[in-house]
Amino acid sequence: MTEERKTIVNSWNEWDPLKHVIVGVADGCMIPPPEPAVECKVPIDSDMKGKWGPRPQDTVDKANIQLDNFAEILRKRGIRVDRPIPLDFSQAVKTPDFETESMFGCMPPRDVIATVGNEMIEATMSYRCRWFEYLCYRPLLEKYFKEDPNMRWEAAPKPRLTDRSYKEGYLSRVMTIEDRLKLTAARDFVTTEVEPLFDAAELARMGKDIIVQHGFTANPAGIDWLRRHFPDLRIHAMNFPGDPYPIHIDCTFVPLRPGLLLNNPIRNVRPEHRKLFEINGWEIVKSAQPAHKNPPPLCYSSVWLSMNVLVLDPKTVCVEASEVHQQEQLHKLGFEIVPVPFRDAYPFGGALHCATTDVYREGSCEDYFPKQVEGF
Ligand code: ABU
Numbered sequence: 001m002t003e004e005r006k007t008i009v010n011s012w013n014e015w016d017p018l019k020h021v022i023v024g025v026a027d028g029c030m031i032p033p034p035e036p037a038v039e040c041k042v043p044i045d046s047d048m049k050g051k052w053g054p055r056p057q058d059t060v061d062k063a064n065i066q067l068d069n070f071a072e073i074l075r076k077r078g079i080r081v082d083r084p085i086p087l088d089f090s091q092a093v094k095t096p097d098f099e100t101e102s103m104f105g106c107m108p109p110r111d112v113i114a115t116v117g118n119e120m121i122e123a124t125m126s127y128r129c130r131w132f133e134y135l136c137y138r139p140l141l142e143k144y145f146k147e148d149p150n151m152r153w154e155a156a157p158k159p160r161l162t163d164r165s166y167k168e169g170y171l172s173r174v175m176t177i178e179d180r181l182k183l184t185a186a187r188d189f190v191t192t193e194v195e196p197l198f199d200a201a202e203l204a205r206m207g208k209d210i211i212v213q214h215g216f217t218a219n220p221a222g223i224d225w226l227r228r229h230f231p232d233l234r235i236h237a238m239n240f241p242g243d244p245y246p247i248h249i250d251c252t253f254v255p256l257r258p259g260l261l262l263n264n265p266i267r268n269v270r271p272e273h274r275k276l277f278e279i280n281g282w283e284i285v286k287s288a289q290p291a292h293k294n295p296p297p298l299c300y301s302s303v304w305l306s307m308n309v310l311v312l313d314p315k316t317v318c319v320e321a322s323e324v325h326q327q328e329q330l331h332k333l334g335f336e337i338v339p340v341p342f343r344d345a346y347p348f349g350g351a352l353h354c355a356t357t358d359v360y361r362e363g364s365c366e367d368y369f370p371k372q373v374e375g376f
Helices: 038-041 057-076 137-145 177-184 220-229 271-279 303-307 324-332 343-348
Strands: 018-024 080-082 113-116 119-122 153-154 203-206 211-214 235-238 253-257 260-263 285-286 309-312 318-320 338-339 357-359
Touching: 018 057, 018 309, 057 080, 057 338, 057 343, 080 137, 080 357, 113 203, 119 137, 119 211, 137 153, 177 309, 203 253, 211 220, 235 271, 271 285, 318 324, 324 338
Parallel strands: 018 080, 119 153, 211 235, 260 285, 318 338
Antiparallel strands: 018 357, 113 119, 203 211, 253 260, 309 318
């Protein structure tokens, strides 16, 4: 029998001891129909190109087995686990501003809800098919709000996502990977600046400092909105040349514990951004190579889901079970490894960090970067 504990919302970083978390669900997940931002993310050589509709049921079942097993691993370690409530994602979505043929799913909670201290914030999102995804989390957020009198429940302004939110003809300029790399290195992404946009998975939380990736799913207007929303915190925008499909920071830049973070070796921290970490004594380690040459079928994420790890506390980390190089590297860095089979869930939106959203980690808001760099 599971013990019902009262909720407290509190999580300031990616590494303090985790006690309560949301784990996604694969039920009814769709391959989304074409729309400007989705088309830019699907890799040029992906088997998802040109396809949309319900994901094959056997893949949903296999993903759910691994998601349930992950939830059980966490529960056995004393971590409370909640799950979102799926909607009928096959239904079309219509607002006064746009229509799309289907929704997406509720597998990567990290994309939708950001927890910053005692606040849980529903992100704007940047894909039309994900506009209503926050509804899957509403039963949980309502419950947390009732149980924790100090919880702040916030929703960023819902974007209109008209055609004006996306650059016309962006895709016709990116025929090859080289074209994409040039544009992304020049911070030329598919979204415009007409309204704030951000997915929650663009945030890497490190106490008083939050890094937000500027890419396909967060624009400077969105980052500015976050800066004004959290006036007591320091919000830093970063982008990482070398990523042709930059969405979500957690396969690129992964804080592990105070003073240590992993950086994707082909998506390097820019020299002008590196300084903040150097002057505060942080070590930036290039992550190990993925164990796989390709992502699994119908997966729009990269092989770098290998580094999408979930830190349980500063000495313990969940790593996908087949990612042996990442496990070995983290073991050498002093972590106990909790291997979690999860490759069947990858196609549904990501790995172990993506598949979760923190509700409670011990600890408080610390300043890990007392020395700041002007203009960053
Ligand atoms: N949601 C994380 C995906 C990042 C990547 O494909 O590398």
